[in-house]
Amino acid sequence: MEILYLLVPLSVLLVLAVGVLFWWSLGSGQFDDLDGPAQRILDDDD
Amino acid sequence: MTSSPPDREPAAEAVLAVEGIHCTACTQLIELRVGALPGIAAIEASLATHRVRVRWDAAATTLRDIVGAIARAGYRAWPVTAGGSGAQRAEQRRARRTALWRLFVAGFSMMQVMMYAFPAYLAIEGEMSADIDALLKIASFVLTVPVLVYSAAPLYAGAWRDLRARRVGMDVPVVLGITVTFVASAWSTFIVPGPVYYDSVSMFVFLLLGARYLESLARARASGAIDALLEAQPATALRFDTWSPTATSAASSTQAPREVAADSLRTGDHVLVQIGASIPADGVVVQGMSLNDEALLTGESHPVACGVGDTVTGGAINLTAPLVVRVTAVGPDSRASAIVRMMERAANRKPALLQLADRHAGTFLWAIMALALAAGLAWWQIEPARALWVAVAVLIVTCPCALSLAAPAAQAAAIGNLARHGVLVTQGHALETLARVNHFVFDKTGTLTTGRMQVIDTIVLGELEAGDLMRLAGRLEAQAVHPVAQALAMAAAPLLVADKQQADANTPLLADSIETPGAGIEARVNGRRVRIGSPAFTGALHGQPFPAHAATRLGAHTLVALADEAGWLGAFALGDGIRPGARAMVAALRDAGCRVTMLSGDHLDAASRVAAAVGIDDVQAAMMPEKKTESVAALQRSGSVIAMVGDGVNDAPVLARAHVSIAMGSGAPLAQTRSDMVLMSARPADLSHAVAVARRTQAVVRQNIVWAAAYNLVAIPLAAAGVLTPWMAGLGMAMSSLIVVGNSMRLWQGAPHTAVAPTFSTAPHAQDLKAA
Incomplete structure (x- = not known):
C-alpha cells in the first residue's frame, strides 16, 4: 500500500494539470459557441 | 416605487x-x-x-x-442601447467564460474529492491505517481550497454585498453553510481527527453554480428575441452622397454609394440595399421592387412585397432585388428601437405576486437562519456530534431559489415565445389578465379586415389564365399612383419578382402606356392594344357589354376590368378584405370559452357582412367612439373580463377602457401605441395563440409555486430531523431550482396553429394565381 503515498499526490497534480488544460481551451474560445459548428456543416458556403 | x-x-x-x-x-x-x-x-x-x-x-x-x-x-x-454595443457583448462573453470555468473547477474537484472520500466510506473500522486516512483527507483539503476560494467567490461576493447593506440575501445562508462545513472538516483533518465533508462542500458549490449557469442560459434564450432584433440591425449602410431619381434602376445607377456606419445615417439620406442585405434604417422605397423578410420584426414567415412608396423597416432582409430607400427614422425613433423598449418594459414589470414575495424575502431568510440554529441547538441536546451537520443541512435545503424563480422564469419564457411569433407584450399585467378574459370585443376596419384596398376576387373572361391576367394588370398599373392601381400592382408584385428570378418569358412586354385620369390605362402589349380600368373605359376598346354574371358576382365591390381589341380578358374586384385566418381565430376563441362581439362605426349592412364572414353573431354597428366605450363599460359591469382588439389609432379610448387591450401592429405608429399587447404580424391566428400561451403561463406559474412550496415544506422537517445530510440538501436545493426553470422553459415551445398557410400579406390570391 506504500504506493498510495506516491499515487495520491500524483492524482492531485493530475487534476491540476487537467484544470490548466481546460482553462486554456476555455480561453481560446472553444466553448463560446456550442451550437454554431454543428449548424455550419449544413451551410453551403463553407 | x-x-x-x-x-x-x-x-x-x-x-x-x-x-x-x-x-x-x-x-x-x-x-x-x-x-x-x-x-x-x-x-x-x-x-x-x-x-x-x-x-x-x-x-x-x-x-x-x-x-x-x-x-x-x-x-x-x-x-x-437599441443597436447593441460590442463592448456589452464582449463583457457577456467574458462573464460566461468565467462562470463556466468556476463551474468546471468545482465539478472536477468534486469528482476527485469523492474518490478520496470513497475509501473512508467503505473501510471497516481499523482497516485503513491512520497515515493513509490522513493523506486522503489532506489531498481532499488541497482540492477543496480552489473550490472555496475561486468557484465560490461569486457566492461570497453576494453575501458580502448583502451584509454590507445590512440585509440578508439568498447567498448568506449558503455561504454560512459551506464555510462552517469546510472549517469543521479542516479542523478534523489537522487538529482533532473526525469526519470530513469536503465532498459535500465541492458538490454543493458545483450544483449551485451549475443551476445558476443553466438558469443564465435559459434567461439568455428568453431575452434572445430582443438580442436577435438588435443583432439584425446592420452596422454599415451604403449611402448615396447625392441622390436624384434620374437613374433608371438602382443596380445600374451611375452614382456610387459609399459605405458608412449605420449610426451616422440621418433622416432624408438615401441608401442602397443590396440583395440579401439588411435594411439599415426605417424608410420609404424610392426605387425598385422586392420582397422583404420581416420575420424578426413581425413573426411573419412569408416575405412581404414592397414597391415604390412603401415603408420598410430597419432590420428586415431584402430578398430579391436591390432597393433604394429614403431614411425616415433612425436610432431611438426607429421601429426596432420601439419594439425593444416595449419588450423590455414588459419583462421588467413585476407581477403582483412577486412584489409580495419581495417584501417578505428578508423575513423569510432570517427565519431560515433561526430555524437552522434551533435545529442545531436541539441536536446538541440529543447527539452533539451531529448538531453542526444538521444545522448546515437546514441552512442549505431551505434556500428559496426555486420560489423566487417561479413567476419570473415562466413570464420571461412566455414573453419570449410570443415575441418570436409576432406578439409584443408591452405591459407586465397583460399575460395575467389575458388568461382571465372571457369576452373579446373586436373593432371591424383594420382589425378583422385589412383596412386597405386589395384584390378580393378575380374572374377570367378571355383566353388568359388568372396568373397571366394578374401579371398583365400588375405591369399596366406599375407606374400609376391611384390606390386601386397600387392594390393591383402589389398583388402582382410577388409574381413579377418570381418571374424576374426565373427569367420567365411570361412577363408581358409593354409599350406606349397612356393614363386617362379617372378611367384607366391603355398600352401596347406584345403589339396588341390593351386597356385596364373601369368597365366603361375598357369596354370602349371593343364595344361589347360587360358580362352580366361577372357584374352580379363582383357587384358590391370596386371593379377593374381588363380588355383588348378582341373582347374582355377578365375583371378584378377590390375591397377591404377580411384578414386571412380571422374566421378560424373567432372559432378558436369560442372554443376557449370566450364570447365574441364586434363593434363597428360602419353602417349595419357592411358590418353584418364582415361579421357573417368571420362567424361573429353579436354585432353592434353604427357606433361612435364614445358609444363603443359605453358599450364596453356596460359589458364590464355585467362581470365580463374584456379584451378589446383594435387598430390602435381610432379606438384608443375603448382600448384604454378594456381590461386588456390588443392593437394591430400594422395600424398605429408603434411608439405611440398605448395598448397592453401588439400583434406585430396582424395575423389573427396569433391572437388565439397569445390566449393559449397566457393560460398556459398561469398554469405553469401555479405549478412552480406549488412545487417550490411543497419542496420546502417536506425538506425542512427532514433536514431538521437529521435525515438529510448536507450533500443531499445541496442536491435537493439545486434540483428544485432546475425543475422550476425547466418547467418554465416549456412555455418557450409552441407555435400558433395556422389552418391556411398565409400568402403574401398584400395579395391573398397570389398563391392561387401562381398555381394557375
Whole structure:
C-alpha cells in the first residue's frame, strides 16, 4: 500500500494539470459557441 | 416605487444591464440604492432578465450617478442601447467564460474529492491505517481550497454585498453553510481527527453554480428575441452622397454609394440595399421592387412585397432585388428601437405576486437562519456530534431559489415565445389578465379586415389564365399612383419578382402606356392594344357589354376590368378584405370559452357582412367612439373580463377602457401605441395563440409555486430531523431550482396553429394565381 503515498499526490497534480488544460481551451474560445459548428456543416458556403 | 401612472411622460428613461443579480434580494437592494437618489421617478430591477429600468428627472440626477449607485451596491451596470454595443457583448462573453470555468473547477474537484472520500466510506473500522486516512483527507483539503476560494467567490461576493447593506440575501445562508462545513472538516483533518465533508462542500458549490449557469442560459434564450432584433440591425449602410431619381434602376445607377456606419445615417439620406442585405434604417422605397423578410420584426414567415412608396423597416432582409430607400427614422425613433423598449418594459414589470414575495424575502431568510440554529441547538441536546451537520443541512435545503424563480422564469419564457411569433407584450399585467378574459370585443376596419384596398376576387373572361391576367394588370398599373392601381400592382408584385428570378418569358412586354385620369390605362402589349380600368373605359376598346354574371358576382365591390381589341380578358374586384385566418381565430376563441362581439362605426349592412364572414353573431354597428366605450363599460359591469382588439389609432379610448387591450401592429405608429399587447404580424391566428400561451403561463406559474412550496415544506422537517445530510440538501436545493426553470422553459415551445398557410400579406390570391 506504500504506493498510495506516491499515487495520491500524483492524482492531485493530475487534476491540476487537467484544470490548466481546460482553462486554456476555455480561453481560446472553444466553448463560446456550442451550437454554431454543428449548424455550419449544413451551410453551403463553407 | 415600482410603478407610476403611465400617462405622465418621464424626463429620462434608460435600461441598464446589470451583472451579478442572483436573487430577489439583489433586485431589492438595487431598487433601494438607486431609489434613494434625488429625482428618481421609478426603478424596476428584473431578476428574469438582469435588467434595470429607471426613469428619472434629468435636472435632479444623471445616468452616471445611477450607474455609480448601482456600482456602490456591488454590481456592474452598463446602459443598453437599441443597436447593441460590442463592448456589452464582449463583457457577456467574458462573464460566461468565467462562470463556466468556476463551474468546471468545482465539478472536477468534486469528482476527485469523492474518490478520496470513497475509501473512508467503505473501510471497516481499523482497516485503513491512520497515515493513509490522513493523506486522503489532506489531498481532499488541497482540492477543496480552489473550490472555496475561486468557484465560490461569486457566492461570497453576494453575501458580502448583502451584509454590507445590512440585509440578508439568498447567498448568506449558503455561504454560512459551506464555510462552517469546510472549517469543521479542516479542523478534523489537522487538529482533532473526525469526519470530513469536503465532498459535500465541492458538490454543493458545483450544483449551485451549475443551476445558476443553466438558469443564465435559459434567461439568455428568453431575452434572445430582443438580442436577435438588435443583432439584425446592420452596422454599415451604403449611402448615396447625392441622390436624384434620374437613374433608371438602382443596380445600374451611375452614382456610387459609399459605405458608412449605420449610426451616422440621418433622416432624408438615401441608401442602397443590396440583395440579401439588411435594411439599415426605417424608410420609404424610392426605387425598385422586392420582397422583404420581416420575420424578426413581425413573426411573419412569408416575405412581404414592397414597391415604390412603401415603408420598410430597419432590420428586415431584402430578398430579391436591390432597393433604394429614403431614411425616415433612425436610432431611438426607429421601429426596432420601439419594439425593444416595449419588450423590455414588459419583462421588467413585476407581477403582483412577486412584489409580495419581495417584501417578505428578508423575513423569510432570517427565519431560515433561526430555524437552522434551533435545529442545531436541539441536536446538541440529543447527539452533539451531529448538531453542526444538521444545522448546515437546514441552512442549505431551505434556500428559496426555486420560489423566487417561479413567476419570473415562466413570464420571461412566455414573453419570449410570443415575441418570436409576432406578439409584443408591452405591459407586465397583460399575460395575467389575458388568461382571465372571457369576452373579446373586436373593432371591424383594420382589425378583422385589412383596412386597405386589395384584390378580393378575380374572374377570367378571355383566353388568359388568372396568373397571366394578374401579371398583365400588375405591369399596366406599375407606374400609376391611384390606390386601386397600387392594390393591383402589389398583388402582382410577388409574381413579377418570381418571374424576374426565373427569367420567365411570361412577363408581358409593354409599350406606349397612356393614363386617362379617372378611367384607366391603355398600352401596347406584345403589339396588341390593351386597356385596364373601369368597365366603361375598357369596354370602349371593343364595344361589347360587360358580362352580366361577372357584374352580379363582383357587384358590391370596386371593379377593374381588363380588355383588348378582341373582347374582355377578365375583371378584378377590390375591397377591404377580411384578414386571412380571422374566421378560424373567432372559432378558436369560442372554443376557449370566450364570447365574441364586434363593434363597428360602419353602417349595419357592411358590418353584418364582415361579421357573417368571420362567424361573429353579436354585432353592434353604427357606433361612435364614445358609444363603443359605453358599450364596453356596460359589458364590464355585467362581470365580463374584456379584451378589446383594435387598430390602435381610432379606438384608443375603448382600448384604454378594456381590461386588456390588443392593437394591430400594422395600424398605429408603434411608439405611440398605448395598448397592453401588439400583434406585430396582424395575423389573427396569433391572437388565439397569445390566449393559449397566457393560460398556459398561469398554469405553469401555479405549478412552480406549488412545487417550490411543497419542496420546502417536506425538506425542512427532514433536514431538521437529521435525515438529510448536507450533500443531499445541496442536491435537493439545486434540483428544485432546475425543475422550476425547466418547467418554465416549456412555455418557450409552441407555435400558433395556422389552418391556411398565409400568402403574401398584400395579395391573398397570389398563391392561387401562381398555381394557375
